[in-house]
Amino acid sequence: MDIKLYSPHPVLKEFVLNISTVNAILPDSMHEVVTPYPPTPFQSLIFYCNHPISMGRVHDLSFTKQAITTLIGPQYSRVNIKVHQQLSSIRVDFAPGGLYRLLGIPSYELFDQGFDATAFFGKEMSALNERLLNTPSLEEGKFLIEKLLIGRASRLKESLPIDKALHLLFGHQGQMSMEKTAALSCLSLKQFERKCKERLGMNPKLYARILKFSNAYRLHEAFPHLTWTEIAYEAGYYDQMHMIRDFKNFAGTNPTNIELQLLATPLRMQKDLRF
Known part of the structure; x- marks a missing residue:
């Protein structure tokens, strides 16, 4: 799984935290794989440059294919992500409040959902999607996405x-x-x-809890040799029980079970998130 992180163009740094590219090819023995994806503190745009993923809720056995470009609102619930053979994507993570400043839409209207981004960006997003399907590399795709966002930067709501x-x-x-x-x-x-x-x-307060939890989950994906006690300390929890409570709330299960679920998939979707 090849993940590359990029600092955004200087014009975008006011409202974009980072941009990442992901390229993952499943082993020949795996046609598809399901990976847990608990909430993160990011609101994002995700561009799929081949077949989009499918997404399912924890207690729902069905999966729904996502739009070729998906806008992710504020996250609260864990989802399960199904990847089919290969994943090539480009992800834009917005600064806190950055998506609101860009679109002018209150974030509570996007709460815990994913949307087809063309509904918010119109024809220019549709045209970009066509170009991304034929782009020679993910890096080239990143430049095309930055160009679209730079064109919108002049419409940002003022910084407060x-x-x-x-x-x-x-x-x-x-x-x-x-x-x-x-x-x-x-x-x-x-x-x-x-x-x-x-x-x-x-x-x-809820946002701060998700920040802390997401950091703990990321630490486990990135450093699986760490004990959960060490992770609780590194993530700033008062004690391990507070961390376990957050895992049950946000990951739908305790840390031990999420560890077992990750053993069933070769993908680590959050280990390279930048905090």
Whole structure:
């Protein structure tokens, strides 16, 4: 599984955190594979350059084929991802509040769902999809995607103090008090919570929990030799029981079971996420 991370074009850094390319070819013995994908703190655009993945909920045996370009809103629930033979994709992860500033759509309207991105970007996205299907490399595809986003950058909603404060909260992996984050936003706590639902799709405490949980899950994918006690400490949990509670809430099971589920798949979809 080849994953490459790129810093975005300077024009995009105000609202895009990073861009990644993924190329994975399953072993000959595997026609398809199902991989767990718990929630991350990112809202994203994912461009599939061959056959899109299929997605299913934890307690649903059915899988739904995703759009060739999928817009991912604020994530809360774990999904299972089915990859068919090969995965070639380009992913754009937005800064906290970045997708709201780009589209002007309150994030709570996109909560815990994936959408066909052409519904938001129109004909220019359809034209880009056609070009991506014929692009010679994922790197070339990345440049085409950046070109589309650069063309939209002039329409961004203005940056407010809350946008810088949320970036700091993200940088501290959720380990910053809500009172301090609200103060940096130049807002009362109630105003801050309301603005967070607009930008993050959820209240800031829940977002901070998902940040911490996602970091713990990423650490396990990236460093499977670490014990869960070590991971809890590295991710900033007060104790292991608090981490187990978050795994049950966000991954739908405890850490031991998710570890067993990962043994059944060669793919590690989150180990290279950049926090």
